[in-house]
Amino acid sequence: MNYYAAFLPMKxxxxxxxxxxxxxxxxxxxxxxxxxxxxxRFTDGAGGLVIYQAESLEEAEELVKADPYVAKGARDYKLHEWTMVLAESAARPE
Known part of the structure; x- marks a missing residue:
């Protein structure tokens, strides 16, 4: 499974x-x-971010396009494959 970051800027x-x-x-x-x-969501009102889990870029794009925000023209989108890397401080147990 791969990760895809969908930026959803306000339209x-x-x-x-x-x-x-x-x-x-x-x-x-x-x-x-x-x-x-x-x-x-972005706190400045610029839009939001969704990180999808999908088998391919094509599958992720289908998921993004099915979002009512995108389908109804409220938001645009930019989609990128994303590799998660945790900061060492996030991975350390307390």
């Missing part, structure tokens, strides 16, 4: 507000299917 703030419940439901469904590693 249309009104559409983003309208489709937020659908977007959150979609992310919950993807979490249940173990297709999401992490997710969150």
């Amino acid at each position: 249309d703030e009104e559409k983003s507000k309208t489709y937020r419940p659908d977007h959150l439901t979609y992310l919950e469904d993807m979490e249940k299917q173990e297709k999401i590693f992490a997710k969150g």
Whole structure:
């Protein structure tokens, strides 16, 4: 399984507000299917980030395009394969 970081920059703030419940439901469904590693919004309102788990870039792109934010034109996306490297301090037990 590979990781793919999907940057979801704001395209249309009104559409983003309208489709937020659908977007959150979609992310919950993807979490249940173990297709999401992490997710969150940027605090400056610029958009958000979702890290998907998928077998290929094509599969990850299908997941991103199915997100209501992207499908309805509220957000754009940029997708990159991502390799996770934990900082040594994060990996050390307390």
